[in-house]
Amino acid sequence: MQATAKKTGQAKLGSLEELEQLRGELTAAVDPDQTLIVVCHGTGCVANGSPGVTEALKKALADAGEDIKVVPGIKTTGCHGFCSRGPLVIIKPAGIFYQQVKPADAEDIVAQTIQKGETVERLLYKHPQTGDTLSTTEEIPFYAGQQRVVLQNIGQIDPTDIEDALRAGAYAGAAKALTAMQPSEVVEAVTKSGLRGRGGAGFPTGVKWGLAAKHGDVEKYVLCNADEGDPGAFMDRSVMEGDPHAVVEGMIIGGYAIGANEGYVYVRAEYPLAIKHLEMALADARALGLLGENILGSGFNFDIRINRGAGAFVCGEETALMRSVEGKVGEPVPRPPYPSDKGLFGKPSVLNNVETWANVSRILERGWEWFAGLGTEKSKGTKVFALVGKVNNVGLVEVPMGIKLRNIVMDIGGGVPGSDHFKAVQTGGPSGGCLPWEDADLPVDFDSLIAAGSMMGSGGMIVMDDRDCMVDVAKYFLGFLEEESCGKCFPCRLGVPRLRETLVRFSKGEGTAEDIDDLYSLAEAIKMGSLCALGGTAPNAVLSTLRYFRDEYEAHILEHRCPAGVCKDLITYSIDPEACTGCHACFRACPQNAVSGEKKKPHTIDESLCIRCGMCMESCKFGAIQVV
Amino acid sequence: MLNLTIDGKQVQAEPGWTLLDTARQNHIDIPTLCYHEAVEPFGACRLCVVELKVGDNSRLVASCVYPAEEGLEVHTMSEKVKNVRRWILEMLLSECPASEAVREMAAEYGVESTRFEVKNPEEECILCGLCARTCSQVVGANAISTVGRGPSKKIGAPYMIPGDDCIACGTCLTVCPTGAMRARFDQVRGVPAVVMARSGK
Numbered sequence: 165m166q167a168t169a170k171k172t173g174q175a176k177l178g179s180l181e182e183l184e185q186l187r188g189e190l191t192a193a194v195d196p197d198q199t200l201i202v203v204c205h206g207t208g209c210v211a212n213g214s215p216g217v218t219e220a221l222k223k224a225l226a227d228a229g230e231d232i233k234v235v236p237g238i239k240t241t242g243c244h245g246f247c248s249r250g251p252l253v254i255i256k257p258a259g260i261f262y263q264q265v266k267p268a269d270a271e272d273i274v275a276q277t278i279q280k281g282e283t284v285e286r287l288l289y290k291h292p293q294t295g296d297t298l299s300t301t302e303e304i305p306f307y308a309g310q311q312r313v314v315l316q317n318i319g320q321i322d323p324t325d326i327e328d329a330l331r332a333g334a335y336a337g338a339a340k341a342l343t344a345m346q347p348s349e350v351v352e353a354v355t356k357s358g359l360r361g362r363g364g365a366g367f368p369t370g371v372k373w374g375l376a377a378k379h380g381d382v383e384k385y386v387l388c389n390a391d392e393g394d395p396g397a398f399m400d401r402s403v404m405e406g407d408p409h410a411v412v413e414g415m416i417i418g419g420y421a422i423g424a425n426e427g428y429v430y431v432r433a434e435y436p437l438a439i440k441h442l443e444m445a446l447a448d449a450r451a452l453g454l455l456g457e458n459i460l461g462s463g464f465n466f467d468i469r470i471n472r473g474a475g476a477f478v479c480g481e482e483t484a485l486m487r488s489v490e491g492k493v494g495e496p497v498p499r500p501p502y503p504s505d506k507g508l509f510g511k512p513s514v515l516n517n518v519e520t521w522a523n524v525s526r527i528l529e530r531g532w533e534w535f536a537g538l539g540t541e542k543s544k545g546t547k548v549f550a551l552v553g554k555v556n557n558v559g560l561v562e563v564p565m566g567i568k569l570r571n572i573v574m575d576i577g578g579g580v581p582g583s584d585h586f587k588a589v590q591t592g593g594p595s596g597g598c599l600p601w602e603d604a605d606l607p608v609d610f611d612s613l614i615a616a617g618s619m620m621g622s623g624g625m626i627v628m629d630d631r632d633c634m635v636d637v638a639k640y641f642l643g644f645l646e647e648e649s650c651g652k653c654f655p656c657r658l659g660v661p662r663l664r665e666t667l668v669r670f671s672k673g674e675g676t677a678e679d680i681d682d683l684y685s686l687a688e689a690i691k692m693g694s695l696c697a698l699g700g701t702a703p704n705a706v707l708s709t710l711r712y713f714r715d716e717y718e719a720h721i722l723e724h725r726c727p728a729g730v731c732k733d734l735i736t737y738s739i740d741p742e743a744c745t746g747c748h749a750c751f752r753a754c755p756q757n758a759v760s761g762e763k764k765k766p767h768t769i770d771e772s773l774c775i776r777c778g779m780c781m782e783s784c785k786f787g788a789i790q791v792v
Numbered sequence: 793m794l795n796l797t798i799d800g801k802q803v804q805a806e807p808g809w810t811l812l813d814t815a816r817q818n819h820i821d822i823p824t825l826c827y828h829e830a831v832e833p834f835g836a837c838r839l840c841v842v843e844l845k846v847g848d849n850s851r852l853v854a855s856c857v858y859p860a861e862e863g864l865e866v867h868t869m870s871e872k873v874k875n876v877r878r879w880i881l882e883m884l885l886s887e888c889p890a891s892e893a894v895r896e897m898a899a900e901y902g903v904e905s906t907r908f909e910v911k912n913p914e915e916e917c918i919l920c921g922l923c924a925r926t927c928s929q930v931v932g933a934n935a936i937s938t939v940g941r942g943p944s945k946k947i948g949a950p951y952m953i954p955g956d957d958c959i960a961c962g963t964c965l966t967v968c969p970t971g972a973m974r975a976r977f978d979q980v981r982g983v984p985a986v987v988m989a990r991s992g993k
Contacts, residue, residue: 476941493938498835498857651919651938651945652836655876658883661943662908682907686879692852693838693876 176453179461180343186452187330194331197257199278201225204252204319206243206402207437208559213266214240214251220270221253228274239328242406242441244319245560246306249289254319259300262287292556292578306557309576313538313546314522315562318406323441326409326448334409335454337528338416342462350421351377354524357532358544363389363480363517364595364621365697366543366610369524375504376422376512384424385508386415387489387515390431390438391473391480394593395644397624399548400518402560404431404438407522408445412468414521416459417528419466422514427468430485432475442470477594477648481696482515484650495652496696517622519548539565543609547620551577553627554586563608570604573627580629588628588712592621594641594648595701597708598634617708619701633730634713635720639667641705649698656699659690663706670717671731673724680710680717729791732776736792739780741766743788750780750789796864798842805860812840812855815868822855822868823877823897825969826920831929833857837920839897841876843867852876874901882906884918891916891970917972919945923964933957936964936980947976954982 177183203209203218221238244252249263255277262273265287276282288297289304301307312318321328329335341350355370376384388411392400404411415427431439446468449455457465471489478484479494486508488494507513516524523545527535538545543565549572552558556578563572573579573586580586588598591608597618599606606612610620628637642664651657666683669675687703694700710717719725726734739750739759744766751759751767758774761767769780781789793804798811798820805814810833815822826837833856841852845865852872867873881898886908888894898904924936924947935958937950949955958981964973 478941498854500859647942649942651940651942652834652921654836654838654880654884654918657919657942657945658887659879662883665908685875688872689876689879692872693841693880695835695838695854 174452176451176456177460178453180339183330183335183339183454183460187333187336190327191331200256201238201273201278202254202256202319203238203240204242204244204250205240206247206250206405207398208243208247209250209252210437212250216267217251217253217265217270220267221273224270224274225278227271228279239322241321242318242323243402243560245310245315245402245562246304246557247560248556248558253287254301259302261289261299261301261304263289306559306561306576306578309571310562311538311546311564312562313526314403314410314519314548315406315560316526317410318402321407323406323408324444326445326452329407329409329445333529334525335413335416335449337525337530338413338420338454339460341417341420341528342460342464347377347421347423350417350528353532354421354527357527357535358539358542359520359523359527359535360543360610361516362519362523362547362622364592364619366620369516369520372504372516373418373421373514375502376424376507376514379423379505379512381423383509383511384422385511385513386418386422386424386427387485387508387513388415388427388429388431388521389480389482389485389515389517390429390435391477391485392435392518392622393432393475393477393480393648394622394624395641396552396626397550397593397622399550399560399623401435401438403518403522403548404435405441408438408441409449410522410525411442411518412445412449412455414516414524415468416455416466417524418514418516418521420464422512424514425465425467427466428471428489428508429468430471430473430479430489433472434475439470439472446470476650477644478650478696478698481698484696485515486513493650495650496698498695519623540607540609542611547608547623549623549625551625551627553590553625554580554583554629554632555627556581565609566607568604569599569606569608572608572625574604577627580627583629586627587630587632588634588637588709590618590626590628590637590641591624592619592704593624594645595619595697595704596621596624597704598628598637598712599708600712602712617711618704631728631730633671633726633728634709634716635667635671635726636728636730638706638709639664639671642667642702645698645702645705649702653693653695653699655690655693656695656702659686659694660699660702662686663690663703667706670720671726672733673720673731675721677718677721679721680714683710735776736771737769737774737776737778737780738790738792739767739769740788740790743786745786745788747785749783749785753779753783755779794860794862796860796862796866798866799868807860809860810856811842811853811858811860811864811866814860815842815855815866820868823900824856825893825897825918826922827856828922828926828967830967831922831925834921834925837880837918839877839880841873843870843873877901878903883908886910888915888918888970888972890914891918891972893970894918915972916970916975917947918970919947920969921947922967922969923947923973923976926963926967931959931961931963933959933961935959947972949980949982952979954979956982958982 251265253262253265272284317332321332351373359369360366479488481496484494484496503513546562548562585601590598646660649656746764756773758770803818823839835854835857840855842855881903884894885906927936928934939946
């Protein structure tokens with residue numbers, strides 16, 4: 165926003181020196197020892213009421229009088245990651261971590277922590293296993309096991325304030341690239357860093373750039389794929405919301421490296437906060453001369469536009485995304501020609517996803533050698549995962565490549581509620597697959613996941629327990645892809661519904677062992693025959709679950725039984741007369757009036773009326789309702 | 793000239809030819825439904841897939857769009873290729889059972905019946921989009937479009953509202969590989985901008 169430039173009275177920055185001078189002034193203006201209240205304003209915490217907490221804290225501070233030296237007082241930031249414990253409030257510089265804070269807690273926080281330096285016991289995190297009360301971020305296992313590179317500034321900076329981003333080092337990498345390096349040196353640095361695309365396929369980023377750069381002095385484009393649509397994934401959204409400058413900076417570097425003067429961010433319209441913060445970041449960067457003509461006196465011109473996607477999953481596919489930006493129907497086109505030769509508007513183009521661009525900023529800032537030292541031999545750096553499902557600590561985590569699945573789910577994720585292991589972890593979104601507990605020691609990197617029949621994808625990670633049916637899960641993902649298929653190529657449009665229909669029959673206890681053989685054959689045809697990766701990976705959901713949970717499929721087909729108790733046609737609900745207290749809760753909850761019985765006497769369920777919605781089970785406080 | 797092998801036979805291709813061009817120039821048959829010389833190849837029906845072998849690796853590509861390259865080893869009738877074609881044809885038999893072209897092609901691959909549910913026994917349209925592409929690229933009228941996506945995809949006028957863009961030239965009827973356009977023509981054509989005078993009467 166122009167407001168920033170007005171606020172500092174800062175004119176456009178004409179050189180690297182002017183940028184560093186401004187950064188120095190901004191840093192000197194803030195005392196790192198001053199008390200600062202940080203409130204998470206990520207989408208998860210906002211939904212849980214963090215704006216109300218912020219308002220209450222502001223009021224409590226004002227009421228407490230002027231002897232409290234808090235400048236700027238309260239900072240609102242992007243997603244801290246620990247979404248299941250939100251709203252989160254951190255008191256700096258001590259780093260005291262308060263969770264599930266309500267507006268009513270504001271007075272205590274101000275009176276005890278800000279004024280007296282004491283912690284508010286009830287708001288601290290308690291270790292679920294040991295019962296210890298942990299007072300700072302660093303002590304909490306959820307954070308202690310992580311290594312934050314892409315997320316390093318999220319939770320630290322106010323994403324709507326470019327000055328705060330500059331204090332944290334924003335645009336240092338881009339400035340270095342533009343003023344001290346040749347474009348070819350930038351491509352080389354990214355290649356040597358070993359960075360692979362975080363959108364899913366893991367193609368070496370530097371190699372991709374080199375392919376586009378070699379076209380010389382023609383019109384080119386860089387694009388950012390922010391069309392994240394995998395069920396359960398919100399990594400890219402959080403990066404755009406929490407540190408939009410990292411994305412902008414990465415794209416400036418990429419544009420310089422390949423010789424593009426224009427960039428596009430293709431972001432789904434379902435992400436309004438991300439779009440708002442990106443727009444603010446672009447306006448601020450323009451006002452400071454970090455975007456536009458002759459950036460930092462380097463002679464390089466570059467600007468970025470935002471393109472809103474209308475919510476088609478297939479538009480995350482690179483060729484479909486480019487057609488959509490062009491204003492055409494978002495359908496993929498066959499490659500070759502590759503976008504690095506003929507991409508957006510037929511010009512050489514480079515598309516990377518949000519997390520990749522954010523990594524580029526760090527690599528140029530700290531050097532490729534540092535990045536190449538992180539992760540495994542073939543998968544460098546870190547990966548951000550959205551950890552969701554049957555796991556105690558739901559949230560956003562960033563870990564070094566090669567970390568074991570077990571460490572992510574059991575240590576950082578705090579384990580599975582009511583169980584000492586997970587049944588399966590679904591990785592890679594609809595394109596990926598389910599990995600079983602037996603694979604808990606699998607290193608999480610691009611190649612290991614593919615070898616195990618899944619994939620990294622953009623980083624969704626859904627934890628499942630014994631109450632999740634693998635046939636049902638595969639059915640869900642196929643249903644998603646059936647709806648999201650563009651319908652252009654025949655194997656995907658015709659084949660994915662047939663795969664799903666077969667699974668629907670399985671979930672009803674119908675089908676034979678031969679159907680499983682047919683399933684493999686059809687899956688192979690869809691994988692090999694489809695035009696783009698949506699169809700090409702669609703069978704993964706069924707193939708990976710068949711590979712690891714074939715017994716569960718056989719239980720459905722041969723024994724007409726759903727071991728997880730999910731598939732409605734194969735289960736019945738019954739009431740244990742010993743456990744039932746006759747409290748009438750299920751009687752009231754049942755929408756079919758299938759439950760009968762007098763108060764204080766054991767109830768029964770009429771199976772002919774029951775629609776197996778599970779409302780009775782949810783309402784029962786005594787565990788008296790069982791699934792058979 | 794580029795040198796490559798198709799089904800073990802040494803063949804030559806001009807630079808710029810696709811694998812389909814190369815095969816047809818050498819009298820090697822590759823089935824197609826969505827392909828037509830008059831428009832840019834689209835790569836949708838996937839019946840023209842061929843297997844490319846590079847060392848131990850192999851992959852299937854659509855021959856109508858894949859460029860001929862020096863030294864390629866191409867197989868047009870491998871097991872993987874036949875598996876894809878048979879499944880597509882069997883699924884097409886259930887989707888558009890009224891299409892004679894589909895039935896004939898399926899029979900060539902030994903697919904005489906379908907295990908899948910037939911929803912509309914009258915259906916002929918395979919949704920290859922050739923009508924829409926020809927209307928746009930050859931006629932320049934843009935009167936036909938694919939509408940919706942995935943399983944609910946249809947062929948019709950843009951927004952399914954018959955429009956005056958249609959000049960009733962009938963090109964779509966000519967290129968349609970299954971004859972399905974006959975039943976859709978009146979759903980595409982609105983009131984023509986130019987009403988031609990009839991001779992006689």
